[in-house]
Amino acid sequence: MEFSELVKSRRSCRSFDETPIPEEHLQAILKAGQWAPSPLNLQPWEFIIITDPTIKTRIKEVAEEARQEVIDKNGPGWVKKYEMQFLQQAPVLVVVTVDLSKGGLGDFFGQRTGAIQAASACVQNMMLAASDQGFETLWFTFFQPEKLKSVLSIPKHLEIAAVIPMGKPREAAKAPPRKDPSVHREQYSK
Template sequence: MDCIEAILGRRSCRSFKNQKVEQEKIITILKCGLYAPSPANKQPWEFIVVENPEYNEKLKAAVEHSKEKLVEKSGWAWIPKYKVDFITQAPVLIVVVGDPSKNGAEQFLEEPSQGFEHACSAAIQNMLLAAHSMELETLWLSLFEKVDARKIFKIDEDKEPIAIICLGYPEYVGQAPPRKSIESKVKFIK
């Protein structure tokens, strides 16, 4: 599978088979994450690989609680309908943890950015595409409170849980959601 095919074909998976993911594939996916770009090559990521369903159960309970808080604060009607059963179905979770002390020079600008978060996001995308190229699918989960992720996965207070990748063989793969047009999202300056 070439790169463009992987980018255009990857989907978020919300239904996983009860099938173990081979260790070699997990290692390859992690290696692809390590090859992401980062400010000043600080490589501000750490990955926690979870293959114990007890953690999936704890995470799902925390996400359900987060959903309740989100409904109260946002009033969005779709949140209670958003099913998170995929969390307990996924045979592998990869917790992506960022180190804020590993920002690049952008931290000293007048309006600093969080380069460590951007780098972790690049690592996540690399892993999602690598998984897809190996007939695995993923879901980039960010619907959790950081305090809950720190507690469940024993993450140090000085580190940031960025996202959790749910990984496994898909039960089915849905259709691509509609995308905005290039004309509505891109500005060319010549």
């Protein structure tokens, strides 16, 4: 797909059908992630591919616990209606972990987010690659990190950048509107 069309048509998907993702497509998606930029080219990401329904169910349980926590703390009303069936529907979940110690030289300058920035670029590359191949994705973060790390046996020194359910959308999602970004010239100005 043409690039400017691809970046606009990629859509967060919260309802998938059962069409599997062929291995060669999955590999192409991971490859796109691998080619993301990173500080000192440290490539702080690792990927966990999940297709086992039992593990998907465990992930959904962790997400449901987080949802309940938000409800118990009087969080926003929409959370009560937020269903996370997509965690079981999606044929594949890709979990992207990030090693925060691989942030390059940023620590010298008070920039501590280099690894997260790199992992984010990696996630976006994968999401665009998936869209390009006719699949859709969701950047999912609605969970207590420590609980999900325990479910997936992720070592303590790693964090979770994203859980990415991916597959064929059950229905086309509407594009949430974008606001015009503030663009400044030469200097930040009010």
